[in-house]
Amino acid sequence: MNKNLIYSCILLTFLFFRLTAAAQPVLTLEDAVRISLENNYNIRISKNNAAISNNNVSLAGAGMIPSVSGDLSNSSSVQNTHQTQSDGSVRELDRAKSSSTNYGVTLNWTIFDGFAMFAAYDQLKELQKLGETNMRAEVLNTVSDVINSYYNLIKLQQESDATDTAVAISRLRLTTAQNRYTIGKAAKLEVLSATVDYNTDTTSLLRQRDVVRSAKITLNELMARDVNTGFTVTGEITVENNLQYDQLLHLSSQQNPVIQTAFINERIARLNLKQVKAGRYPVIGLNSGYNFSRSHSETGFARDSRGRGLTYGLTASVNIFNGFLQKRNEKNAEIQIDNAHLDYERLKQNINAQLLSAYQTYQTNLELVKLEESNQNVAKQNMDITLAKFRLGSITPVEFREAQRNYLDASVRYTDAQYQAKVAEIALKELAGNLSL
Numbered sequence: 520m521n522k523n524l525i526y527s528c529i530l531l532t533f534l535f536f537r538l539t540a541a542a543q544p545v546l547t548l549e550d551a552v553r554i555s556l557e558n559n560y561n562i563r564i565s566k567n568n569a570a571i572s573n574n575n576v577s578l579a580g581a582g583m584i585p586s587v588s589g590d591l592s593n594s595s596s597v598q599n600t601h602q603t604q605s606d607g608s609v610r611e612l613d614r615a616k617s618s619s620t621n622y623g624v625t626l627n628w629t630i631f632d633g634f635a636m637f638a639a640y641d642q643l644k645e646l647q648k649l650g651e652t653n654m655r656a657e658v659l660n661t662v663s664d665v666i667n668s669y670y671n672l673i674k675l676q677q678e679s680d681a682t683d684t685a686v687a688i689s690r691l692r693l694t695t696a697q698n699r700y701t702i703g704k705a706a707k708l709e710v711l712s713a714t715v716d717y718n719t720d721t722t723s724l725l726r727q728r729d730v731v732r733s734a735k736i737t738l739n740e741l742m743a744r745d746v747n748t749g750f751t752v753t754g755e756i757t758v759e760n761n762l763q764y765d766q767l768l769h770l771s772s773q774q775n776p777v778i779q780t781a782f783i784n785e786r787i788a789r790l791n792l793k794q795v796k797a798g799r800y801p802v803i804g805l806n807s808g809y810n811f812s813r814s815h816s817e818t819g820f821a822r823d824s825r826g827r828g829l830t831y832g833l834t835a836s837v838n839i840f841n842g843f844l845q846k847r848n849e850k851n852a853e854i855q856i857d858n859a860h861l862d863y864e865r866l867k868q869n870i871n872a873q874l875l876s877a878y879q880t881y882q883t884n885l886e887l888v889k890l891e892e893s894n895q896n897v898a899k900q901n902m903d904i905t906l907a908k909f910r911l912g913s914i915t916p917v918e919f920r921e922a923q924r925n926y927l928d929a930s931v932r933y934t935d936a937q938y939q940a941k942v943a944e945i946a947l948k949e950l951a952g953n954l955s956l
Contacts, residue, residue, distance in 0.1 A: 546750040548669050551742060555665045556658065558743035565657040572650030581640035585628030585805075593620045616815070623810030633800030638793035645790065649783045655952075656776030661741065663949045667942060668738045672752050674938040675734050679727045681930040686724050688902075688923055689717040692909065692916070704912070712916055756937040759944055760885050764878045767951040768871065774952030775870050781863035788859040792852040798845050801837035806830075870950060877946045884940035891933035898922075898929035 696713040699705035905922035908914040948954040
């Protein structure tokens with residue numbers, strides 16, 4: 520009775536999982552990517568950073584636009600004074616009050632600074648491109664993670680289904696052994712062995728389903744939605760088997776965000792040198808304003824004074840000598856350009872090395888997919904023959920169990936080979952900057 524209760528609980532657990540899965544909505548790969556692009560926190564942050572870089576591109580940010588300010592100043596004082604006039608008379612005042620008020624509008628405009636403002640404007644545009652490239656890199660990375668997680672979930676689900684099949688076969692074996700034992704054609708040992716194997720497969724299935732649930736939580740996290748959201752995945756692991764290395768290499772040199780970022784950084788370093796060299800030229804500026812003034816002093820020759828009018832002027836300054844700092848700054852800027860170029864070459868070589876390694880892995884995994892598919896077919900045929908012999912009682916339980924394990928292992932290896940080939944395909948497309956659905 521206790522054994523029957525245990526088996527009933529296990530069957531109810533399986534039924535619960537199946538009913539729960541059937542009630543959950545289907546999440547397609549396209550929907551998973553779309554939701555991630557809309558919700559993922561890293562993508563949203565990178566979009567905001569790109570928007571800031573875009574907003575910074577302006578003539579005013581580069582110092583090309585004049586600045587206009589409104590100024591107001593007011594001061595007052597109360598003093599006790601003692602004055603000796605030129606004729607020798609003495610004048611004393613207690614608590615003599617004075618006040619002064621000035622207000623107006625002032626314009627300042629740098630009209631020439633050795634072309635530094637033009638280099639600064641070009642640098643802002645390069646920083647805008649850098650922000651867009653960083654955003655694209657974050658999108659590529661997130662989409663790659665989502666696709667990998669989605670296909671990993673398919674792989675785990677297929678492995679769970681294979682384990683479920685193994686449990687069904689073990690259940691059939693246990694039932695057959697119990698029936699044979701009842702009619703006296705099998706020993707108790709055969710029933711016990713079948714029970715142990717059935718429980719072992721059931722434990723594996725429960726653990727496998729727990730792994731599936733954890734993978735769903737990870738995918739929900741990537742999509743930045745409630746991690747408790749239930750869903751099921753659909754589809755098979757299909758691998759694109761016609762990727763060409765030369766084409767991927769060409770695309771990576773043009774589209775890979777890491778290489779593009781290094782190239783932009785080299786451009787920024789060159790523009791920085793232009794700004795440093797501008798220190799050799801004079802800085803010329805215009806200033807103008809319209810001011811109002813009013814003053815009152817009980818101790819001055821004029822007790823009250825008022826004025827208003829236009830002011831304008833030209834300023835110019837040039838660096839004559841600053842302790843050879845100009846030469847040092849230019850030399851450092853040139854070294855920064857050299858470093859930026861070396862970094863570009865280093866990253867380009869690194870991407871090429873990753874691409875070649877990923878392509879070799881991709882080719883190997885394609886061969887493994889074919890091999891494991893063949894192994895699975897052979898293992899299935901062997902399982903079918905073994906199952907038929909077991910029903911006739913012409914095979915030992917050990918041989919039956921070995922055939923069952925071989926079939927399960929072959930199914931898992933085939934699924935894993937498909938997934939690894941898909942991972943290599945995704946890595947290649949990401950390195951080429953050409954990842955899409």
